[in-house]
Amino acid sequence: MDRRIPATEPAVARHGETLLNDIEYRFRLMGQGPSPLSVDGRALGLALPRRAIALPELSAILMHPSCGYAARDAAWRLLVQRARTGDPAWRVGAVGVALPGLRFRAYLLAKLFSGDVQAAIVEYFLRALSTVDVAKPGVVGNLLSAAFSKARAELRDLEPASSGVPNHAPGAVLPPAPYGHPDLVLARAVPAGVITVQEAELIGATHLEEVSLTAYAERTGQPRWNLYKRRTAAVARLKAAIESGELSDPYDDVVNEATSTLVLDAPTARKRP
Template sequence: MVRRTPAAAPAVPRPGERLFTDIDYRFRLLGQGPCPLSVDGRRLGQGLPRRAIALPELSAILMHPSCGYPARDAVWRLLVQRARTGDPAWRAGAVGVALPGLRFKAYLLAKLFTGDVQAAIVEHFLRALGTVDLARPGVVGNLLSAAFSKARAELRGLEPASSGAPNHAAGSVLPPAPFGHPDLVLTRAVDAGVISVQEAELIGATYLEEVGLTAYAERTGQPRWNLYKRRTAAVARLTAAIESGELSDLYADVITEATATVVLDTPTARKRP
């Protein structure tokens, strides 16, 4: 007689776990039909295709390593301006274009908290659309960093008292950003224990999102020199892991190039005690 193993009960989705899936689905719909939500590449310039670009295609273009920071800033200034008109379609469109970055930020938050990280990061991203300074470079980086900081503070306040160890609840891992996006390397590095969640956020913000180390220090309330030392050590471990093949990926050279070629902020002289 063959003893059958009872089928496991289906996992109960966590609150808001499908939010990004729903956003992505609706975002794709915005780019379809005879009049898709789009921007004019001719007016934006910066090497973008000289035609109407539907927002889903625009998101893919902005994620490609060949897309420079001036193009990203030009696009994001336009998206923020249109979102500030209050048009629901453009607010939804801005969230959709930023979805790969939002996924990564939510992934980091899910390593630390058990709350509804997707809802928290989206809510604070929408708020940041109304307050971000468009005169500063790195518009999308500033948006994502502001949303991350605010969501982290909110989730920390809702988290029950614990031992202080990071939480990684079952089912909290988010679908990865599209293959080839540099944030995937940071995600794998966190999973492999090469760098911490905080170090991944620091590297992602100051290298990939073009947020200056001074601005990051002011935003997080941490000493700039300490951040500089932490980032230098984390980048060294990350580079060694990539070179050893520990984080093997066809696009790992994107991170290597970013951390090797971006000009570091000149460290301030260390004060003697």
């Protein structure tokens, strides 16, 4: 597949192993200067800071546990609408805001395949921006699920026929950025041996992306009861690891500082379970 897209957008064919880092660098630059790429928090409402919010700060806010689902969906509907105008800056911006989720899914793919997982996940995320139904809840989860499914199918097709075991491809993807977000907690849990890649995907889909266990069972062709038992056991191990400090996030203070305005503006905001 020819992955070439305009030079003003993420160069998905260049340096696959560092692609997400390249995008993050450009994304951070977009949030600096006198006129950073931003959204109007006052217009969005829903307990978001009532001022212009640069996209890197918006990303931190949307990941924070105090940010409710309604605010997250409102922000992502706006990001998708602006990306659909064709403006390369907004397409890069949407990828940048989604970087934590993209890193997590690239990490999972790299455990299974030896192909260019970062290029594949970014390619299909950009495509999903044009097709996702923004009227449905869980906009970013739907975007990431679509990108993950399409990237996984492509990478599976590109695997050598002789490959009968998962690839662990050292260096195929860099460790996830250390943000305090549930997706990234799952990503830290996999290399720590707390849960498997398959368990992380199961928990991510059915707990974070609001996919029903029945729908997930139908999608994967696995018995619902078996999935329920596997998820219950995996969640118990995950909870124990979190409570013991094994999966603690050393960057919690950074995230809390970045989202302090949100906390002050919305003291009663619903916390994510």
